Amino acid sequence: xxxxxxxxxxxxxxxxxxxxxxxxxxxxxxxxxxxxxxxNLTDHGALDAASHxxxxxxxxxxxxxxxxxxxxxxxxxxxGVQDNYGxxxxxxxxxxGELAPLGLSQNVIKDDDQVTFMYAPYEYTANEVTVDxxxxxxxxxxxxxxxxxxxxxxxxxxxIDNLDTPPLTKxxxxxxxxxxxxxxxxxRDQIAIFKLQCFKNIVQRQENRGNLSPEEADYIINExxxxxxxxxxx
Numbered sequence: 001x002x003x004x005x006x007x008x009x010x011x012x013x014x015x016x017x018x019x020x021x022x023x024x025x026x027x028x029x030x031x032x033x034x035x036x037x038x039x040n041l042t043d044h045g046a047l048d049a050a051s052h053x054x055x056x057x058x059x060x061x062x063x064x065x066x067x068x069x070x071x072x073x074x075x076x077x078x079x080g081v082q083d084n085y086g087x088x089x090x091x092x093x094x095x096x097g098e099l100a101p102l103g104l105s106q107n108v109i110k111d112d113d114q115v116t117f118m119y120a121p122y123e124y125t126a127n128e129v130t131v132d133x134x135x136x137x138x139x140x141x142x143x144x145x146x147x148x149x150x151x152x153x154x155x156x157x158x159x160i161d162n163l164d165t166p167p168l169t170k171x172x173x174x175x176x177x178x179x180x181x182x183x184x185x186x187x188r189d190q191i192a193i194f195k196l197q198c199f200k201n202i203v204q205r206q207e208n209r210g211n212l213s214p215e216e217a218d219y220i221i222n223e224x225x226x227x228x229x230x231x232x233x234x
Contacts, residue, residue, distance in 0.1 A: 009136040010137060013050050013141065014056075015053060015141075016142070016145055017046055018146075019041055019146050020147045023037040024040060024048055025037060026044070026062075026073070029063055029076060030063040030064065041108060041110070041146065042107055043095065043100060043104060043105070045109070047078075047115070050140065058078060059077075059079055059080065060079070061077050062075045062104055063076055070103050073103065073105050074103065074104065075091045075117070078091060081119055089121050089122070090119070092119075092120060093107065093118075095107060095113055095114070095116075096113055109144050110144070111144065111145060113144045114144070115144060116142070117140040118136045119136060119139070149192075149227050149230040149231045149234065152226065152230060153180060153181055156220065156223050157174050157177050159220070163216060165211050166211055172202060176195070180192045180195045180196055183195060189234070193228055196228050197228075199224060200221050203217050203220050203224070204221075
Protein backbone atom coordinates (compact mmCIF):
# COMPACT_ATOMS: atom_id res chain seq x y z
CA UNK A 1 0.00 0.00 0.00
CA UNK A 2 1.40 3.41 -1.02
CA UNK A 3 0.16 6.96 -1.08
CA UNK A 4 -2.46 8.73 1.02
CA UNK A 5 -5.85 7.11 1.28
CA UNK A 6 -8.39 8.56 -1.11
CA UNK A 7 -12.18 8.31 -1.01
CA UNK A 8 -13.74 4.87 -0.76
CA UNK A 9 -13.61 3.02 -4.10
CA UNK A 10 -16.74 2.61 -6.18
CA UNK A 11 -18.20 -0.80 -5.46
CA UNK A 12 -19.10 -2.68 -8.63
CA UNK A 13 -20.00 -5.89 -6.81
CA UNK A 14 -20.03 -7.06 -3.21
CA UNK A 15 -21.59 -10.45 -2.67
CA UNK A 16 -21.31 -14.21 -2.58
CA UNK A 17 -21.04 -16.71 -5.41
CA UNK A 18 -21.56 -20.45 -5.19
CA UNK A 19 -19.19 -22.52 -7.31
CA UNK A 20 -19.07 -26.18 -8.25
CA UNK A 21 -16.14 -28.21 -9.44
CA UNK A 22 -16.06 -28.17 -13.25
CA UNK A 23 -15.46 -25.70 -16.06
CA UNK A 24 -17.14 -22.88 -17.96
CA UNK A 25 -16.65 -21.64 -21.51
CA UNK A 26 -14.78 -18.35 -21.90
CA UNK A 27 -14.44 -16.35 -25.11
CA UNK A 28 -11.56 -13.83 -25.08
CA UNK A 29 -12.42 -10.25 -26.05
CA UNK A 30 -9.56 -9.98 -28.54
CA UNK A 31 -10.49 -13.17 -30.44
CA UNK A 32 -14.24 -13.95 -30.44
CA UNK A 33 -13.64 -16.92 -32.75
CA UNK A 34 -11.71 -18.71 -30.00
CA UNK A 35 -12.92 -20.26 -26.73
CA UNK A 36 -11.47 -21.93 -23.66
CA UNK A 37 -12.69 -24.24 -20.91
CA UNK A 38 -11.77 -22.52 -17.64
CA UNK A 39 -11.90 -24.11 -14.18
CA ASN A 40 -14.73 -22.82 -11.99
CA LEU A 41 -12.62 -22.97 -8.84
CA THR A 42 -10.30 -20.14 -9.89
CA ASP A 43 -10.26 -16.37 -9.58
CA HIS A 44 -11.64 -16.25 -13.12
CA GLY A 45 -14.45 -18.62 -12.19
CA ALA A 46 -15.43 -16.40 -9.27
CA LEU A 47 -15.38 -13.30 -11.48
CA ASP A 48 -17.47 -14.96 -14.18
CA ALA A 49 -20.04 -16.23 -11.67
CA ALA A 50 -20.34 -12.79 -10.06
CA SER A 51 -20.75 -11.15 -13.48
CA HIS A 52 -23.88 -13.28 -14.03
CA UNK A 53 -25.46 -12.41 -10.68
CA UNK A 54 -29.18 -11.74 -11.23
CA UNK A 55 -29.26 -8.49 -9.26
CA UNK A 56 -25.68 -7.14 -9.28
CA UNK A 57 -24.17 -8.56 -12.45
CA UNK A 58 -21.65 -6.67 -14.55
CA UNK A 59 -19.56 -7.02 -17.70
CA UNK A 60 -15.89 -7.88 -18.00
CA UNK A 61 -13.39 -8.54 -20.76
CA UNK A 62 -10.14 -10.43 -20.84
CA UNK A 63 -7.61 -11.11 -23.59
CA UNK A 64 -5.74 -14.30 -24.45
CA UNK A 65 -2.74 -12.46 -25.91
CA UNK A 66 -0.44 -13.92 -23.23
CA UNK A 67 -2.17 -17.29 -22.88
CA UNK A 68 0.37 -19.19 -24.96
CA UNK A 69 3.21 -17.98 -22.71
CA UNK A 70 1.56 -18.07 -19.29
CA UNK A 71 -1.62 -20.14 -19.58
CA UNK A 72 -3.65 -17.26 -18.19
CA UNK A 73 -5.74 -14.33 -19.39
CA UNK A 74 -5.16 -10.59 -19.22
CA UNK A 75 -8.07 -8.78 -17.58
CA UNK A 76 -8.64 -5.66 -19.66
CA UNK A 77 -11.76 -4.16 -18.05
CA UNK A 78 -14.61 -4.65 -15.63
CA UNK A 79 -17.87 -2.80 -16.29
CA GLY A 80 -16.08 -0.71 -18.91
CA VAL A 81 -13.34 0.43 -16.51
CA GLN A 82 -10.23 -0.27 -18.56
CA ASP A 83 -6.56 -0.62 -17.76
CA ASN A 84 -4.80 2.71 -18.26
CA TYR A 85 -1.11 2.28 -19.00
CA GLY A 86 -0.59 6.03 -19.32
CA UNK A 87 -1.84 6.59 -15.79
CA UNK A 88 -0.23 3.38 -14.45
CA UNK A 89 -3.60 2.16 -13.25
CA UNK A 90 -4.77 -1.40 -13.66
CA UNK A 91 -6.94 -4.23 -12.33
CA UNK A 92 -5.31 -6.45 -9.70
CA UNK A 93 -6.54 -9.66 -8.10
CA UNK A 94 -6.29 -10.29 -4.36
CA UNK A 95 -7.14 -13.57 -2.65
CA UNK A 96 -7.76 -13.31 1.08
CA GLY A 97 -5.99 -9.96 1.12
CA GLU A 98 -2.86 -11.15 -0.71
CA LEU A 99 -1.93 -10.14 -4.24
CA ALA A 100 -2.55 -13.15 -6.49
CA PRO A 101 0.76 -14.63 -7.71
CA LEU A 102 -0.47 -15.73 -11.15
CA GLY A 103 -2.51 -14.42 -14.05
CA LEU A 104 -6.28 -14.59 -14.34
CA SER A 105 -7.60 -18.20 -14.35
CA GLN A 106 -4.41 -19.67 -12.84
CA ASN A 107 -5.15 -18.80 -9.21
CA VAL A 108 -7.00 -21.70 -7.53
CA ILE A 109 -9.59 -20.84 -4.89
CA LYS A 110 -11.48 -22.80 -2.25
CA ASP A 111 -14.52 -22.57 -0.03
CA ASP A 112 -14.71 -19.42 2.12
CA ASP A 113 -12.05 -17.53 0.12
CA GLN A 114 -12.42 -13.79 -0.49
CA VAL A 115 -11.53 -12.79 -4.05
CA THR A 116 -11.10 -9.06 -4.65
CA PHE A 117 -10.54 -7.32 -7.97
CA MET A 118 -9.15 -3.85 -7.35
CA TYR A 119 -8.61 -1.04 -9.86
CA ALA A 120 -5.67 0.90 -8.48
CA PRO A 121 -2.52 2.85 -9.36
CA TYR A 122 0.78 1.00 -9.32
CA GLU A 123 4.48 1.54 -9.82
CA TYR A 124 7.38 -0.70 -10.77
CA THR A 125 10.46 -0.71 -8.58
CA ALA A 126 13.33 -3.18 -8.98
CA ASN A 127 11.24 -5.39 -11.29
CA GLU A 128 8.50 -5.57 -8.68
CA VAL A 129 5.04 -4.05 -8.84
CA THR A 130 3.74 -2.05 -5.88
CA VAL A 131 -0.01 -1.50 -5.85
CA ASP A 132 -1.43 1.65 -4.28
CA UNK A 133 -4.47 -0.03 -2.75
CA UNK A 134 -5.17 3.04 -0.61
CA UNK A 135 -6.09 4.88 -3.79
CA UNK A 136 -8.12 2.17 -5.49
CA UNK A 137 -11.01 3.69 -7.40
CA UNK A 138 -13.10 0.59 -8.17
CA UNK A 139 -13.55 -2.73 -6.40
CA UNK A 140 -15.23 -6.09 -6.97
CA UNK A 141 -15.50 -8.09 -3.73
CA UNK A 142 -16.50 -11.75 -4.02
CA UNK A 143 -17.08 -14.21 -1.21
CA UNK A 144 -16.70 -17.80 -2.43
CA UNK A 145 -18.84 -20.73 -1.39
CA UNK A 146 -17.93 -24.06 -2.96
CA UNK A 147 -20.71 -26.58 -3.46
CA UNK A 148 -19.13 -29.95 -2.83
CA UNK A 149 -20.71 -33.40 -2.47
CA UNK A 150 -19.09 -34.09 0.91
CA UNK A 151 -20.13 -30.70 2.28
CA UNK A 152 -23.67 -31.23 0.99
CA UNK A 153 -23.85 -34.65 2.64
CA UNK A 154 -22.72 -33.13 5.93
CA UNK A 155 -25.43 -30.47 5.60
CA UNK A 156 -28.05 -33.14 4.84
CA UNK A 157 -26.98 -35.16 7.88
CA UNK A 158 -27.38 -32.01 9.97
CA UNK A 159 -30.90 -31.57 8.60
CA ILE A 160 -31.77 -35.18 9.49
CA ASP A 161 -30.32 -34.81 13.00
CA ASN A 162 -32.64 -31.87 13.63
CA LEU A 163 -35.81 -33.67 12.52
CA ASP A 164 -38.49 -34.60 15.04
CA THR A 165 -38.41 -38.25 14.01
CA PRO A 166 -37.66 -41.56 15.81
CA PRO A 167 -34.00 -41.96 16.80
CA LEU A 168 -33.78 -45.25 14.90
CA THR A 169 -34.84 -43.51 11.69
CA LYS A 170 -32.14 -40.88 12.18
CA UNK A 171 -29.59 -43.60 12.84
CA UNK A 172 -30.54 -45.54 9.68
CA UNK A 173 -30.41 -42.45 7.46
CA UNK A 174 -27.19 -40.95 8.81
CA UNK A 175 -25.43 -44.33 8.79
CA UNK A 176 -26.40 -44.77 5.15
CA UNK A 177 -24.87 -41.39 4.33
CA UNK A 178 -21.74 -42.30 6.28
CA UNK A 179 -21.32 -45.16 3.83
CA UNK A 180 -21.55 -42.72 0.93
CA UNK A 181 -18.88 -40.52 2.50
CA UNK A 182 -16.57 -43.51 2.88
CA UNK A 183 -16.95 -44.35 -0.82
CA UNK A 184 -16.29 -40.76 -1.90
CA UNK A 185 -13.24 -40.41 0.30
CA UNK A 186 -11.82 -43.55 -1.29
CA UNK A 187 -12.45 -42.44 -4.86
CA ARG A 188 -15.37 -44.80 -5.48
CA ASP A 189 -17.77 -42.31 -7.02
CA GLN A 190 -19.95 -44.81 -8.86
CA ILE A 191 -20.41 -46.87 -5.70
CA ALA A 192 -21.31 -43.67 -3.85
CA ILE A 193 -23.97 -42.89 -6.47
CA PHE A 194 -25.37 -46.43 -6.16
CA LYS A 195 -25.53 -46.05 -2.37
CA LEU A 196 -27.35 -42.73 -2.76
CA GLN A 197 -29.93 -44.33 -5.03
CA CYS A 198 -30.45 -47.00 -2.35
CA PHE A 199 -30.63 -44.23 0.26
CA LYS A 200 -33.55 -42.67 -1.61
CA ASN A 201 -35.42 -45.99 -1.36
CA ILE A 202 -34.74 -46.07 2.39
CA VAL A 203 -36.15 -42.54 2.71
CA GLN A 204 -39.31 -43.55 0.86
CA ARG A 205 -39.77 -46.59 3.13
CA GLN A 206 -39.39 -44.37 6.19
CA GLU A 207 -42.04 -42.06 4.76
CA ASN A 208 -44.40 -44.99 4.09
CA ARG A 209 -43.98 -46.07 7.73
CA GLY A 210 -44.91 -42.61 8.94
CA ASN A 211 -41.44 -41.81 10.29
CA LEU A 212 -40.96 -38.95 7.83
CA SER A 213 -43.50 -36.45 6.59
CA PRO A 214 -43.99 -36.14 2.81
CA GLU A 215 -42.33 -32.72 2.95
CA GLU A 216 -39.31 -34.05 4.85
CA ALA A 217 -38.94 -37.01 2.52
CA ASP A 218 -39.22 -34.79 -0.58
CA TYR A 219 -36.56 -32.45 0.75
CA ILE A 220 -34.14 -35.29 1.52
CA ILE A 221 -34.69 -36.91 -1.88
CA ASN A 222 -34.24 -33.62 -3.73
CA GLU A 223 -31.01 -32.92 -1.84
CA UNK A 224 -29.85 -36.47 -2.60
CA UNK A 225 -30.48 -35.95 -6.32
CA UNK A 226 -28.45 -32.76 -6.12
CA UNK A 227 -25.57 -34.58 -4.44
CA UNK A 228 -25.66 -37.23 -7.17
CA UNK A 229 -25.43 -34.44 -9.76
CA UNK A 230 -22.46 -32.91 -7.96
CA UNK A 231 -20.64 -36.24 -8.00
CA UNK A 232 -21.40 -36.82 -11.67
CA UNK A 233 -20.10 -33.36 -12.59
CA UNK A 234 -16.92 -33.61 -10.52
